[in-house]
Amino acid sequence: MNAGMGNESRENDRMRAVSFALDDLRLYLDTHPCDEEALRLYGDYTEERRKLLASRTDFSGSVNAYEPNLANGWDWNDGPMPWKGDK
Amino acid sequence: MWEYEKRLQFPVRIKHPDARAAKVIITQYGGPDGELGASLRYLSQRFSMPDPRVAGLLTDIGTEELAHLEMIGAIVHQLTADLTVEEIKAQGFADYFVDHTVGVYPQAAGGFPFTAAALASKGDPITDLSEDMGAEQKARTTYDNILRLVDDPDVIAPIRFLREREIVHYQRFGEALGMVTDKLDRKNVYAFNPAFRR
Numbered sequence: 233m234n235a236g237m238g239n240e241s242r243e244n245d246r247m248r249a250v251s252f253a254l255d256d257l258r259l260y261l262d263t264h265p266c267d268e269e270a271l272r273l274y275g276d277y278t279e280e281r282r283k284l285l286a287s288r289t290d291f292s293g294s295v296n297a298y299e300p301n302l303a304n305g306w307d308w309n310d311g312p313m314p315w316k317g318d319k
Numbered sequence: 320m321w322e323y324e325k326r327l328q329f330p331v332r333i334k335h336p337d338a339r340a341a342k343v344i345i346t347q348y349g350g351p352d353g354e355l356g357a358s359l360r361y362l363s364q365r366f367s368m369p370d371p372r373v374a375g376l377l378t379d380i381g382t383e384e385l386a387h388l389e390m391i392g393a394i395v396h397q398l399t400a401d402l403t404v405e406e407i408k409a410q411g412f413a414d415y416f417v418d419h420t421v422g423v424y425p426q427a428a429g430g431f432p433f434t435a436a437a438l439a440s441k442g443d444p445i446t447d448l449s450e451d452m453g454a455e456q457k458a459r460t461t462y463d464n465i466l467r468l469v470d471d472p473d474v475i476a477p478i479r480f481l482r483e484r485e486i487v488h489y490q491r492f493g494e495a496l497g498m499v500t501d502k503l504d505r506k507n508v509y510a511f512n513p514a515f516r517r
Contacts (some may be wrong), residue, residue: 251320271498296322297379309375315366 243288247295250281321382323419328386329480333397338412340469341444342428345415347465347481348391349425349433352457358384360438360454367442369514370502373495380488392423394477395417443512448496455489 257274261311285295293298293310302309347353361381368374399412399421407416414430425433439450462482469475503513 309371311371313365313371313374313378 243284247281247284247288250277250284253277253286321375322360327390327393328383329390329477331390331393331397331477331497333394333471335471335473336400336402336468337398337471338402338407338408338415339412340471340474340476342410342412342415343396343468344398344465344474344478345423345426345450346428347461348388348395348423350427350431350461351434351437352454352461353425353427353433354384354388354391354458355425355433356435356438357381357454358388359435359460360440363450364451367440367514368444368447370444370495370499373448373498376491376495378417378490383488386406387484390453390477390481394474395423396421398474440445442515444499445510445512447497448492448499450491452489452496455485455492459485459489 237307247277254274254277257270257277261270261274285299288301293307297308300306304310349355361377361384365374365377365381368377402410402412402421407413415424418424427433439447440453441447441450459482460476462485465478466475466482469478499513500510500513503510507513
């Protein structure tokens with residue numbers, strides 16, 4: 233568990249960054265639905281997010297309950313909840 | 320973090336406008352035992368819930384309640400969107416209409432605006448889960464009363480679905496209360512707050 237922590241943290245940071253990029257682009261596309269550049273970026277980040285989710289080795293459980301990782305059983309409530317900070 | 324899915328949990332397709340029905344059903348949007356209060360209750364309580372399984376359950380039920388809020392909003396919208404001014408006057412909807420036109424506003428059936436005073440977040444897992452079981456029963460009673468007041472099958476179907484979900488949530492909260500009490504210190508036979516023993 234400890235050996236991979238550095239990677240897990242980087243994975244989490246990238247997951248948060250890619251997801252936020254999608255959150256921000258989504259609002260932009262709501263008011264600029266024909267912007268080709270924004271559309272391309274949305275597609276790229278969607279693909280990266282899908283790959284990050286698939287390769288996730290984090291030990292705090294599935295991120296999304298509609299697309300869970302069932303390999304380790306019901307891990308939805310594993311690990312610290314996101315509001316727990318570093319505790 | 321939340322993500323919106325552009326679909327209703329259970330379909331709402333109402334063919335006949337009915338302001339009288341909308342005026343009582345809106346209480347499950349913003350009334351004392353409504354879906355908005357339910358969602359805020361569970362999503363607030365989870366921060367002080369030490370057992371991650373129970374905190375996860377509060378997150379999941381609090382999230383589902385937002386989907387139920389959306390269904391109630393859809394029912395009220397479909398019951399009122401096509402009303403004529405004559406129908407609004409004849410069906411006792413003028414007092415709502417004058418403030419909100421046919422927009423959806425969180426209020427109780429009696430017109431009282433949404434208030435967080437109808438929900439609690441006490442910071443005590445046993446107190447909070449007991450409140451939640453009571454809250455689910457109060458919502459179930461409200462849906463039973465709505466079912467006594469409406470006769471359109473298009474309205475009855477989603478209301479019955481929502482009523483059934485209250486029963487499921489009550490069951491799950493009962494199990495969660497069992498999970499919390501099973502972990503109590505053996506000296507804590509009176510079930511004092513297990514989350515704040517200082």
